[in-house]
Amino acid sequence: MKNSFSKAVFSFKTKFVNRKLEDLHRETAANLQDDNLSDLNLKKRQTLVSHAIKNSAFYKNKYQEIGITKGGVLSEDDFLKLKPLTRTELRENFDSIRTDDVSKSIHRKASTSGSTGFPVSVLHDCRHPETPIRWRILDWWGVEPWENQAFIYRYKRPFFKRLRNSLLWWPTQRIFLAAADLNTKKLDKFIHDFNKIKPTLLQGYVDVVFEFALYLLDNDIKIHPPKMVWVTSAPLFEEQRELMEKAFGAPVCDQYGNTEILLIAAECPQQNGLHIMQDTVHIEFVDKDNRPVPPNITGKILLTDLTNFAFPLIRYEIGDEGKYLDYRCKCGRPLRLMENVRGRQTVNIKTPSGLLIRGAHLMAMFDGHMKVFKEIQLRQEADFSVCIDYVPRMSNQDAKDAAEKMAELLKKRSRFEIKVGYRQIERIERTTTKTPLIVSHLE
Template identity: 75%
Template structure:
């Protein structure tokens, strides 16, 4: 197949994937060769896909760890949203023995749980700390606000949400280690990741083909933002070809100084499927909001923009610093968003104790707008 032939293939949307699960699933595969996985539903209705167990993600994970000088047998620490089932924890312990791996369930942070994790962390001295951006950031703030020092890992690996640069700086200060931004999702786990040069994300080109395209699904030039289409090169149980995941990104027009031949993409800053919208049709992308709000993020433990069907937006926030400092920051964000929306929408703010979660992730934007 030529490149021109490939570009003629129709793209696959999330709704088409959901509605045609049985047609996409391979007919000639044993149940022992795949496992089901479901998306979190943070950008809509959860969808189910299959992972091909004959092509595990582990070698790619080891490649990324090798970027940072971490061997697979070194001790590791993880922060997840919810506690893993006992059976899964026992299996994981036996699988990786004698390597030590500790886990923090962050659904309900409490001082006792945090201090126990910190003690375990300093005892085993893990080379890696990995978790969702928001929960790792919350843990970092706890360390900073309580002046707690931990044994620095070699790297902090964050994923599952866009990373504010202010978050990166605070995490690096808290952990005494560099932060690796990684792009992946439930459908295709490990797509791209930073190396220590941090000049963009190295694309795992031997396992995934990524395209950046315009509204007609045609390639855009390097350094130009486009919709992301993904083709999984190893999942023969549930082949995804030109799958529109809902994110935006761009190729970079240079190779990394580290010398690795893997092409680079820019860090993903937001989902093109979730924007702030106005009645006239103006769309304010998550990428732009991240740039606008970056310098204010340090004032909050958590923050989320909630848009209602009448287009009004409420910025809900959990203060990290003093109430006045957080209020001043969020009011400036309200002003910036009103200005960016050309005063078409009403924007308010609300202090809350916790951001309500319906999934394992905490998206920056939650939209309740109804689209045709």
């Protein structure tokens, strides 16, 4: 009965109070019925580029020398001529990238945490919120937006923001666990509230959701199983997924997104890769010359936000690597698949000779050793040496043995150019809300 009431209130709000959101929801649903998403995607890129050249001083200047005029791009080949937008350009040209035809009321500023390098800021276009895409993904997993939900993040929301959120979503209940300084009292209260409202969704950063899962497993605590667990903001080890699914009694959905472009791709229940949201974002996998690589070949990721006309991001070189998959998902959805992204690539382990050991390679090397840790982080110092900081889960000896094996694997991978040690600590130190796998102090 309560769920029916929540649904009725939600439907009223979206149809009469926030009609624009309802219209966008219908539009995104209709997009998946389009016979050719690739054509729709290209049309949106053509419109975006034309708008950027006309209204953004940065893009007008950037594309002038290659002869792209206000008419924009006409074909895929034209689009490939556009020079990628680098993170340095984004950081140094914030004011000139944003368009001159938008007011402050239709955009909001967002900044990266700086966990993988220097922070950057963008403007999100409020005319095109990510909510309809979020609802799309939830629908894949059988979660309705009016059902109760639970969230775990590092930060604590201000009181008035929490109050506003409660009023906005009433009568749907949403609970939040601020994991910045977790303790038993906080965890037990969250568990009590969780079992009381029985949320169908649990969402949060990978590392803190994993920490919560370990608390449940290590203390033999059962919770009401949600329909899905949605993890974000960090690479997901398969061993972490396995333990989380055991703790929560629910499948774990991995996604790819970032501060700059929130929802890029996500898993469906088939878990055969990530479905790319082709109607709202264009993703490319390219070689060192920024030319497309074939499916199943790893390349640099370039991102184009098809919905942000306030602050265009066109062929944005975010610093990640990934690849298209050469098959379609059994679920039948028309969206292309990409491989799960194994970590931000702007921070790597480096050797004196210039060899780079990327986060994706480290995840592959360390696969099979993660179950014994609560937290882990690699810290590279100015002399190129690396220390593996770890927090053991249960057995100190098992964690020490695993860390020793991981150190040896990293030494071999670095061709023995760097010293690799390890140490047990009580908790990973954080300077941001995220926990990067690699922290580098190299200049």
